[in-house]
Amino acid sequence: MAGHGLPDWALIAYLASGVLFILALRGLSSPTSSRAGNRYGMAGMAIAVVTTLVTQISAAPTAGELTALGKIVAAIAIGAVIGLVIARRIQMTAMPQLVAAFHSLVGLAAVLVAAAAMLSPAAFGIVGADGLIAGVTRVEMALGTAIGAITFSGSIIAFAKLNGSMSGAPILLPARHWINLALLLAIFFFMFGFWHSQAPIDFWLVTGLAFLLGFLLIVPIGGADMPVVVSMLNSYSGWAAAAMGFTLHNTAMVITGALVGSSGAILSYIMCRAMNRSFVSVIAGGFGTENGAGGEGTKVDRPWKRGSAEDAAFLMKEAEQVIIIPGYGMAVAQAQHVLREMADLLKKEGVRVKYAIHPVAGRMPGHMNVLLAEANVPYDEVFELEDINGEFAQTDVAFIIGANDVVNPAAKTDKASPIYGMPVFDVDKAKTIMFIKRSMGGVGYAGVDNEVFYRDQTMMLLADAKKMVEDIVKALQH
């Protein structure tokens, strides 16, 4: 019996597992403590699983219980094998897709658990003396299935967009806000119905409509906003777990749900702030259309300087400090390893090399840090925007690779620009700016021209990012 009928030791064990989850997140305050933190998380999960099994299966198990236990162990084994294989094989560039896919699993699991609890409430110990589920519990489980279903279908769309299985361009239905509002109201209506009569049909309608809503909510959101969406779905998966924790009166689930829910909410906030977008405008969707929000008419032929790999190598060798600003384009070109080689050669020449990371440099919060760590860049050479932005005035070379919008001064000066107000790197204060770009034609995610291309101190290095850095490495070795 869950919740009410549990022995004290089990309640304390669930509490302990909740505390271990708090410590797991706490460990992430620094890379040195993070690995221990991850182990706390694993221990917390093991305690929760074992406690549940011990309370569910009696000391002298019946044949039926043993069969059930066998099926459970098999189910865990299947999941473990799939999970471990995925975790081992996944490329770090594909981490956003993986996280989105994992969110969808949490969402679907919440729906399944809510459905199982609705069908066999006695097994979960949630029936009252009248043989019915308590009213407040009905609301909790309806909320659990609704949030779970939205998380599931929303994450599937986010996965497809991040994975390139579907276009990153927003798909805009006419009157989509009204459709979504109507769906939301319908979900609340049937939730009310389920609270009122505990009719299974209401539960299934809530679930089905929530699946549809999750799908419609994410489809209009463009690829550029996916970091926010992934964080938001992270938050939803937490709230779904919390709602199920309320349903089953389980402390570990409630604590975890609250932790994950706030974590995702904070990350969404950080991402929105980094793009100077309001959360509402992200959710409303439509940003980052294929033909650009402001690009037209701004293109004029202006003089710019082209440099070669040899010029770049020479200038950087003479520099005292070089700041590298990587963007997602660097990861797409798989240039991170050769970039680190370049930095190593420069360090041998006595150059101070630092990396500057914009919060939206990757495709999800902290993505670029992981990609650099994978290329063996020491984390104490990597700095966040606000920690390094004051240093450009004392920097000889700002080396921009695969980034564009995050160094665009229009964000500071041009009120009409779609990226106005977004915090950007003050690269124009550096003595020399090197800008690796495939051609002069392309523009960033936001579809705006960049003043930095035409500055006196800018040297455009037009080539594939990986090829260009390889050439610079060759030139440095001579």
Place this chain on the structure above:
Amino acid sequence: MDFIAILSIFVLACFVGYYVVWSVTPALHTPLMAVTNAISSVIVVGALIAGAASAGLSSWLGLAAIVLASINIFGGFAVTARMLAMFKRKGR
């Protein structure tokens, strides 16, 4: 446990979450998401109850949820460990 007791735990845990997550270094935000993914699969507790105690449709729903949550638990912790192992200091 009554509703108010659970609600109290929830509200306090939200505050704990708020302060703990703000103290996470931005460099580790991707591992943070991977590990929160893994721990939110504590929903497996509900799946285990369904799988262990009931028969028929709900036990199969429970077993399916156990598979999904286990993918997440094992995959999530393993991929987090893999990422964290990459973060090294200067002069390794």
